[in-house]
Amino acid sequence: MQTVRTKDGVDIFYKDWGSGQPIVFSHGWPLSADDWDAQMMFFLNQGFRVIAHDRRGHGRSTQTASGHDMDHYADDLATLTTHLDLKNAVHVGHSTGGGEVVRYLARHGESRVAKAVLIAAVPPLMVKTEANPEGLPKEVFDGFQAQVAQNRAQFYRDIPAGPFYGYNRPGAKADEGVIANWWRQGMQGGAKAHYDGIVAFSQTDFTEDLKKIAVPTLVMHGDDDQIVPYADSAPLSAKLLRNGTLKTYKGFPHGMPTTHAETINADLLAFLRS
Secondary structure: OOEEEOOOOOEEEEEEEOOOOEEEEEOOOOOOHHHHHHHHHHHHHOOOEEEEEOOOOOOOOOOOOOOOOHHHHHHHHHHHHHHOOOOOEEEEEEOHHHHHHHHHHHHHOOOOEEEEEEEOOOOOOOEOOOOOOOOEOHHHHHHHHHHHHHHHHHHHHHHHHOOOOOOOOOOOOOOHHHHHHHHHHHHHOOHHHHHHHHHHHHHOOOHHHHHHOOOOEEEEEEOOOOOOOHHHOHHHHHHHOOOEEEEEEOOOOOOHHHHOHHHHHHHHHHHHHO
């Protein structure tokens, strides 16, 4: 397996396929690089170099007990991009991975980066606060942590079978392979990383990070996202970005890179070539 070691001794697994302009994919909670299969294969065949890593504690990376916060996620990504000496890269982040990309750009600069894409991403801030009254109550995320600690195997079956892919909507046809693949990825990672990661994705405020980003950034979000509600995320992020473009998908769920891969891939390709 290909891995790179961080300064605190964590081995980060990554895939690195092809040649050409690099696209770096950052996955969502509690998944792994495998969640990008539909994008990796598509863009590899379009002549791009495609790279995806397993976040610390997730997938095949070290199941460390510490460092499960956005600063470490961003620093791990920087370690990878430096190790591979990437230049003119496009960073694509889904859900928690969108937060990782935003913090990486704000914390490490844009010298290696051409463009960024945030897909159903957690910024600016998910949890409800005085400054973010439309956010989700902290009790929602406390409930997530309780389920991870008590019976994550069942929790990781219920999420993809229901709200993540919109399979709980009337008339929706659930794909058992997609549900099983989500479960597989989740169970491959560490419970401690996933438990702490809930705080990282829900309570990190990316407002100031977004303001720092100057590269062209496409913000893609479905308006039927039941995981990261649309109104309190994508439109706000697009406004905070210096060079942001918002693209809204009517009826698309949180997991739209999988359920609507053909549409998402085509729009990503158009943005990359623009």
